[in-house]
Amino acid sequence: MPPLARIRGERDRMSAIERRIADFMLDNAHLLRDYSSQQLANALGISQSSVVKFSQKLGFKGYPDLKFSIGESLARLDSDGGDAGTALAAHDDDPGARLAESLWRAKAEAVTVTRALNAHTEVARVAEAIRTAGKVYAIGVGNDGLHARALSIKLAMIGRTAIHLFDPALMAVGTSSAASGDVLLVLCEHGQEAALCHTARLFRQRGGKVVTITRHTANALRAHADIALLVSAHDPRPQVEVLLYHAALQHLLDLVFLLLCEDEVHLRMLVENAAPIE
Incomplete structure (x- = not known):
């Protein structure tokens, strides 16, 4: 499962501090490559150990492993997103078509994460x-x-x-x-x-x-x-x-x-x- 999808899927079961970390990562995924675990902790006003434990709870060795996985996933999406970007660009003058494309992609992600949650x-x-x-x-x-x-x-x-x-x-x-x-x-x-x-x-x-x-x-x-x-x-x-x-x-x-x-x-x-x- 893509790391951001895993974070989103697990969010409802997280503690208050874990949800703060999760929300920051989901909202600023493209910026994580510039953040060390200490910098992320400082930005959120939490301890560095909380960031490390958060990463390990998701099944990663530590924060660098999680950060690398997110970066790799985003790069893959950017690479595969040419057709999607073209499709969305083609609908620039058609808000109805853009809304339909956005909804389809959101549904696809929800189904993908749900599939991963259920063996x-x-x-x-x-x-x-x-x-x-x-x-x-x-x-x-x-x-x-x-x-x-x-x-x-x-x-x-x-x-x-x-x-x-x-x-x-x-x-x-x-x-x-x-x-x-x-x-x-x-x-x-x-x-x-x-x-x-x-x-x-x-x-x-x-x-x-x-x-x-x-x-x-x-x-x-x-x-x-x-x-x-x-x-x-x-x-x-x-x-x-x-x-x-x-x-x-x-x-x-x-x-x-x-x-x-x-x-x-x-x-x-x-x-x-x-x-x-x-």
Whole structure:
């Protein structure tokens, strides 16, 4: 994963001092080649050891290693950016086209970081749990609920018994018939919904398996997960950040669905159920 993407993806889990370092690096990446660890520490009013520990926490030997990796990544982007620059320059007189290009690139980065956060084995575990489950419950609140509903429909089309729950007050009741081997898929961006945490806890007590999809943050919901998938999507513009989150979330759900469709029985059921709709 590119170092700046890694920093952006880990930011929500950092301490206050680490976030200050991260924000400086993200905002001034091209200037880091002129900063020693001591100069960076002086600029931020922190200790040099904090900069070193920050670098090591990201998996680098030290700050020089991190700085070199960022510089190399930026050089690669500059080298590969000729076509992108040409494309953007071609849209100088078309703000709509420039906005579309910018959004596409931001979504691509969000999906790339999210992919890196979730090992394929973990995504495959989710697909296998759904494949072997007696029933699949999909729950979410707000916009997450829309994704849960769409996934429930897809699962039904491949022959899985899928139940979509959307009322927080009734979620615990709605899963009261859950049995061992059933799967509860919980979508919650920030993972702090008390009703969802309560439902997940009860579901596990009944022997079911809980899968959570949240932002890449330490949150209460992840503590109740058997399998936790993570979404990373960051942008200073709130109207863009929400789009990035849903794009990355949808990518994860689409990948799970495609893995399920590798089963010939599921694929045949999908074709049969889709035929009358066409």
